[in-house]
Amino acid sequence: MGRSPCCERAHTNKGAWTKEEDDRLIAYIRAHGEGCWRSLPKAAGLLRCGKSCRLRWINYLRPDLKRGNFTEEEDELIIKLHSLLGNKWSLIAGKLPGRTDNEIKNYWNTHIRKKLLSMGVDPATHRPIHDSAATITAVSVGRTEEKAAGFGREQERSGEEETSARRQHHRPPKCPDLNLELCISPPFQQAPLHPI
DNA sequence: AAACCCACCAACCGCGATACA
């Protein structure tokens, strides 16, 4: 037996969201709050699967989203956090109020990667590209050899990988020399939307 | 002006983790 589909595909919309769908979703969450994504589409009168609703809300509709260009400070913070955490985009997003994991992931892949490469830094390992033995990193934060080897190999896109990052899923990063006070929490806490 | 290329980003997919019966 396989995993059951997350939604009934025959009766769900796909692709770009319409204004009306956005409005419905916003209105529903304002009234009832987040949660129970599975049943939300039906309750909100949306022909979407719960996953899609959740993504749309988190990545686009949430009122506390910052949007707009990333600042230099945000750039540096992302690089720093990535050197420590690897592709743990949700954790990184947790340290950047108003930014989403998807947004940061996209930004990394389109901007920061190139920026680091142009600086001669391997975005996967945060080491100088032609200095394989060096322990110097692009950012001046402490990190261990073990982490350097374990993180960021995803960029090879060879199928053989995807592994290390995934295997470390939800495992706290080993950073004995740093206390970033990492915790899993929504990127930005505001007063609850729903009056309950 | 048209065709092509490229960068960006919203959205989807698959899977592991977690909750719950």
Next chain:
DNA sequence: GTGTATCGCGGTTGGTGGGTT
């Protein structure tokens, strides 16, 4: 303790718009 449903994450895809030839 086990099986199933649901959530949440990271990787990937595809549409679109802007730039270039």
